[in-house]
Amino acid sequence: MPTDLRFGLDRRVILSDPLHLESGARLARVEVGYETYGTLDPDGGNAILICHALTGNQHVAGADPRTGRPGWWERMVGPGKPIDPARHFIVAANVLGGCSGSSGPASIDPATGRPYGMTFPVITVRDMVRAQAALLDHLGVATLAAVVGGSMGGMQALDWAVAYPQRVRAVVAIATAARHSAQNIAYHEVGRQAIMADPNWRGGDYRIDAPPVAGLAVARMAAHITYLSEAGLTAKFGRRLQDRDAVSFGFDADFQVESYLRHQGLSFVERFDANSYLYITRATDYFDLAAPHDGRLAAAFANTATRFAIVAFDSDWLYPTAEARRIVRALNAANARVSFVELASPHGHDAFLLDSPDLNRVVDGFLRAGE
Amino acid sequence: MTALRPDLAAIAAAVPHGARVLDVGCGDGALLAALRAEKGVDGRGIELSGANVAAAVARGLSVVQGDADTDLGDYPTAAFDVAILSDTLQAMRAPDVVLTELVRIARTAVVAFPNFGHWSVRFSMLFSGQAPRTKLFPYEWYESPNIHYLTVHDFETLVTRQGFKIERRYFLAGSRRVTLFPNLMAEVAVFLVGK
Numbered sequence: 331m332p333t334d335l336r337f338g339l340d341r342r343v344i345l346s347d348p349l350h351l352e353s354g355a356r357l358a359r360v361e362v363g364y365e366t367y368g369t370l371d372p373d374g375g376n377a378i379l380i381c382h383a384l385t386g387n388q389h390v391a392g393a394d395p396r397t398g399r400p401g402w403w404e405r406m407v408g409p410g411k412p413i414d415p416a417r418h419f420i421v422a423a424n425v426l427g428g429c430s431g432s433s434g435p436a437s438i439d440p441a442t443g444r445p446y447g448m449t450f451p452v453i454t455v456r457d458m459v460r461a462q463a464a465l466l467d468h469l470g471v472a473t474l475a476a477v478v479g480g481s482m483g484g485m486q487a488l489d490w491a492v493a494y495p496q497r498v499r500a501v502v503a504i505a506t507a508a509r510h511s512a513q514n515i516a517y518h519e520v521g522r523q524a525i526m527a528d529p530n531w532r533g534g535d536y537r538i539d540a541p542p543v544a545g546l547a548v549a550r551m552a553a554h555i556t557y558l559s560e561a562g563l564t565a566k567f568g569r570r571l572q573d574r575d576a577v578s579f580g581f582d583a584d585f586q587v588e589s590y591l592r593h594q595g596l597s598f599v600e601r602f603d604a605n606s607y608l609y610i611t612r613a614t615d616y617f618d619l620a621a622p623h624d625g626r627l628a629a630a631f632a633n634t635a636t637r638f639a640i641v642a643f644d645s646d647w648l649y650p651t652a653e654a655r656r657i658v659r660a661l662n663a664a665n666a667r668v669s670f671v672e673l674a675s676p677h678g679h680d681a682f683l684l685d686s687p688d689l690n691r692v693v694d695g696f697l698r699a700g701e
Numbered sequence: 702m703t704a705l706r707p708d709l710a711a712i713a714a715a716v717p718h719g720a721r722v723l724d725v726g727c728g729d730g731a732l733l734a735a736l737r738a739e740k741g742v743d744g745r746g747i748e749l750s751g752a753n754v755a756a757a758v759a760r761g762l763s764v765v766q767g768d769a770d771t772d773l774g775d776y777p778t779a780a781f782d783v784a785i786l787s788d789t790l791q792a793m794r795a796p797d798v799v800l801t802e803l804v805r806i807a808r809t810a811v812v813a814f815p816n817f818g819h820w821s822v823r824f825s826m827l828f829s830g831q832a833p834r835t836k837l838f839p840y841e842w843y844e845s846p847n848i849h850y851l852t853v854h855d856f857e858t859l860v861t862r863q864g865f866k867i868e869r870r871y872f873l874a875g876s877r878r879v880t881l882f883p884n885l886m887a888e889v890a891v892f893l894v895g896k
Contacts, residue, residue, distance in 0.1 A: 639758065640765075658765050662775040667745065670765035671754040691759045699761025 336469055337366045339392050342431055345464045349426070355451035359440050362465045363431015364388050364423035367407070368415030370471065377471045378413055378697075379462060380422040381479030381486035384553075384610055385602055387430035390422040391415075396430075397601050405685055406478075412694035413478065417701070421469065425486075426461040427453045427609040435534065435605035448534035453609060455482070455617045459489045463497070473497045476697055480504035480682035481649065482610070485617050488657070491636045492619055500637040500700050502693055505646050505682040507653035508627055508660070509618035514648065517556050518611040521549030525604045534605050546604040547595030554594045559645035559678030563587060620660075627660035634661075638668040639696040641689060643681040669696060705735055707876040708813050708889045712785055715811050715869065715893055716740055720782040723747070723807060725769045725799075726789035730757030737762070745781075747772060770794045773802035781807040790814045790856075791847040797859060804865055804896055813891040816872075818852030818884040837888055853884040860894055868893040 336343070345360040365388045370377060380390045380403065391407040393400055407413040413420060424432035427450070435450040466474070477498055479487040484506025491501045507514075528545030530536050555563075567587040571577065574584065583589040623629035638661055642654035651672045661668040673688045675681035682689065705713060709732045716722060718740045724733050727746030730753075736742040746764035748754050757764040765772075769786070770793055784807035786799065791814050793799045803810035815837045816822075825833035832842035840847070851859075853872070860867055872879035872887035879887045 637763065655767075658767070659772075659775040662765070662772075663777060665777060665780055667743075667763040668765055669754075669758045669763050670767070671758060672751055672766055673755070674751065688755050692755050695759030695761050 337370075339365050340389075340395050340431075341365060343465065343468050345461070345468070347464065349457065349461060349464065351451055351457045352454045353452050357433065357451060359433070360426065360461060360464070361431070361433045361437065362423050362426075362461055363428075364421060364465055365390070365392060366422075366469070367391055367420040368418050370419040370469075374470070374472055375475060376417060376701075377419045377421060377466070377474050379466070379474050379477045379490070380407060380413070380420060381458075381462070381477060381483035382422065382425065383479070383481035383483050384614065385550075385598070385607075386483070387428065388422045388424045389430075391420070394430075399601075402683065405683075406690065406693065412690050412697060418475070419471070421466065421471065423462055423465050425458040425482075425610065427458070427606060427613060429603035429606040432461070434603065435609055436603045445535075447605060450605070450609060452612055452616075454613050455485050455489050456493060458613065459486055459493050462486070462490075463494060466497075473499065475700060476500040476502060478502040478504075478693070479506070481506055481679065482614050484649075485614065488619060489617075491634060491638070492630050495634055495636060498636050500639070500697070502639045502641070502696060503657070504641040504689070505643055505649050505679055507649040508630075508657050509620065509653075510615050511653070515615045517552060518615055520552050522608050522611060524548035524552070525608060528604075531604065534608075536604070541599070542604045543596075543599040546599045546602065546607060547592075549604075549607060550598040550602075551591045551595040554591060556648045557678060557680045559647065559676060561645060562676050562678055565676065566590075627656065628663035631661055631664040631666055634664060634666050636666065637696075637700060638666055639692065640668065640670040641682075641692060642670075642672045643675045643677070643679070644672055645675055645677065646679040646681065648679040705732065707873050708891060709735075709787065711871045711873060711889075711891045712787055712811050712813055713739070715809075715871075715891070716742060716783050716785075719743070721780070722783045722785065723776070723781045724785045724787070725773070725803070726786060726792075727753075727757060727762075727764055729753045730760050730762040730764060732785070732787065733757070733762050733764075734760050769799055769802075773799065773806060776806045778805050779808065783807055783809050783811055785811045785813075787811075787813045788815065791817075791849050791851060793849065796849050796851070797863065800859065800865070800894070801863060804863075804894060808895060809868060810894040811891065812856070812894060813889060814851065814856065815847075816853050816884070816887045816890050817850040818854065819888050820885050823885075853887060853890045856890065856892060860892070865894050865896060868895050 349357045391401040424430040477487040477490040484503035525545035528542035531542040572589040620627040642651040658670040724746045733744040754766040784803040871891040872883040873889045
């Protein structure tokens with residue numbers, strides 16, 4: 331059988347149709363960067379879509395060819411894992427607005443021949459989901475056995491069940507919420523303002539060799555704090571000093587936690603586009619599944635036949651358990667088949683990316699129940 | 702059916718084939734799993750313990766971590782054929798409210814509880830002068846999850862007072878059925894309650 335070039339690692343496709351965005355704008359030429367693992371069953375019943383978080387990408391279980399970093403969710407996806415290419419046909423795509431192969435503000439605007447920058451239309455989680463649906467059309471996947479994601483990926487997974495209820499048999503939404511809270515928006519705004527305050531940002535038209543790395547690094551540092559827990563930070567760093575025996579009475583990174591955050595910020599700017607960060611954080615701020623239903627979240631899920639697994643971590647204060655319970659309450663009110671568990675972890679929001687045998691056990695059992 | 706506890710077997714016997722079932726306080730899902738396998742029910746569960754929920758979900762059951770005292774209000778009226786409350790009523794903060802919620806959510810509530818009127822409990826209290834510790838109630842008073850002690854008579858009184866109907870009742874001592882003097886002889890009572 332000849333190799334089907336649609337399938338495999340590090341693929342790109344230009345969608346056959348323009349994308350009509352929630353804002354009313356229209357994107358004429360949309361490219362999607364994606365990867366697939368495993369083989370689509372003849373009946374097409376074994377497809378699982380993995381949705382990545384804010385700064386993730388399509389390289390979920392294979393090394394990122396640009397950075398060499400291993401797949402970001404190899405604990406969950408891979409041979410012998412709950413999502414297994416031996417059983418599943420796995421699709422992971424870079425989100426619309428991203429900077430890892432999908433159309434975003436760094437892409438070339440065909441109308442001008444120059445990068446979109448801030449002329450890229452504002453996108454939403456729903457727009458990301460629509461781009462993924464168009465990708466699945468291209469891949470010949472009619473319905474999904476499951477959509478799985480954590481954090482912003484969990485938002486996409488939930489939104490899949492709302493936007494395409496007939497195409498999704500199960501949703502696994504981890505460490506996520508059905509809306510962004512004031513606090514979530516506030517932290518994102520700090521990050522965006524840090525980027526826009528960087529003189530190199532230049533209204534979004536930064537030079538390719540002089541991007542606003544200082545602003546983007548600060549944005550990442552602020553956000554990174556929200557991914558950890560206070561107990562986790564205390565255990566990892568406490569008040570320990572970095573390579574010195576006493577404080578310097580200056581503004582060097584005296585403390586280990588400062589050094590760590592600076593490292594997080596600096597390594598992030600090498601792999602992420604500042605304008606993409608603006609657009610994607612905006613998309614999550616706009617996310618509120620209940621908004622079209624006068625705040626009644628249950629109405630968003632009315633008559634759903636999809637099964638749901640909602641997982642929260644007890645030390646996650648970015649998307650706390652209360653937000654997960656709000657989703658569960660709505661799904662119960664909608665008579666949906668829902669499972670929910672709050673898992674214990676000291677690692678805060680990032681727990682979903684780290685080693686969690688309980689998470690793997692829950693996801694594995696939940697997925698197998700539908701097979 | 703895989704060796705269910707006698708009280709769970711009595712509950713399972715009361716559940717019709719293909720019913721929509723909510724098991725409140727479902728533990729690790731043993732009863733729901735048996736009902737799914739043997740009776741093809743569409744089962745859901747609520748359970749307080751995260752470890753139990755993880756075990757139940759890993760079995761492929763739809764179980765949410767939650768508290769029956771606060772979370773039953775989330776379920777729509779008449780969403781289920783049967784709501785099961787097994788070995789849990791005595792641990793609820795507001796058992797009367799929970800019973801009302803069960804009867805609202807489901808056509809039939811199946812309620813099973815250990816009978817505090819059993820002779821062994823009465824003897825234990827009478828002769829020791831201390832909070833009873835028996836096979837049925839094995840905990841020290843300060844660590845017991847049981848915060849409301851009720852007898853067969855107490856439950857029947859509550860059902861009458863709430864204006865509900867007892868559709869059926871079973872009494873058990875070990876795996877034996879009890880028919881005479883259930884308030885004295887039953888270790889476990891199983892009631893089917895409807896509107």
